[in-house]
Amino acid sequence: MTPLPAEPVEPTAGRSRKLNATSYVVLGMLTYGPATSYQLKQRVGRSVGNFWAFAHSQLYDEPARLVNAGLVTQTTEEGGRRKRTYAITDEGRKALAEWLAEPTLEQTEVRDTGLLKLFFSTGATPDDIRRLARDRYQSHRDRADGYLRQRAEIExxxxxWQLKTxxxxMRYERTVEKFWKDFMDELDRDPP
Incomplete structure (x- = not known):
């Protein structure tokens, strides 16, 4: 593989481009070793994709931006599909370390379509409410079981720190699973 010439990068006395969560996902994934965008997508799918949702197409665009910022290097395969492989630079490791050291004070965002539907269920039929509760219970149960299997595979x-996530x-999914189970029991005791 031959390194491509990097575009000139201003000294980072303040990065010319503000990094976002996807930037840090890419930098973090590259600390485990060089990767193509496809390999980054696979790594994310087996790990942080479980709790950090974003368009995976960003994993094809973001590395190039990080190359231009001097945080990542790029090598291109000679011939064939000319795959690009990315690796984190010392400056990229520094940027990641700075981000890890920043306070994390924002509230956790919950975006659950089931809760949104439950909130507006005044207009739903009793069968719709029961189906919602049953579907959400099963969904969260399956996800928690999946986390247990994943843990056994990668332990x-x-x-x-990966195991703690x-x-x-798993704890989150079991808690929400219990909420929906309790709600189903409540619907049996006190029908809508």
Missing amino acids: SLADR LELG
Whole structure:
């Protein structure tokens, strides 16, 4: 692989481009080793994609922007599909470390279509409400079970912090699963 010439980058006495969450996902994933955009997509799908949703198409655009900012290098395969492989630079590691050191004070955002539907269920039929509760219960149960299987698969490979994120995901899903189960029981006791 031959490194492509990087565009000139101003010294980072203040980055010329503000980094966003996707920037940090790419930088973080590259700390595990160089990767193509497709490999980044696979890594994200098996890890942070469980709790951080975003358009995976960004994993094809963001690395190039990080190359231009001097945070990532790019090598291009000679011949074939001319795949681009990205690697984090020392400046990229520094940017990631600075972000990790920043306070994280914002509230957790919950975007759950089931809760939104429940909120507006005054206009729903009793059968619709029961189906909503049953579907959401099963969905959260399946997701929690999936986290348990994933943990068993990667336990010997993942680091402590990755396993903690799976633990929280599993706890969250079990808590929401219990909410919907309790709601189904309530509907049986006191029909709508």
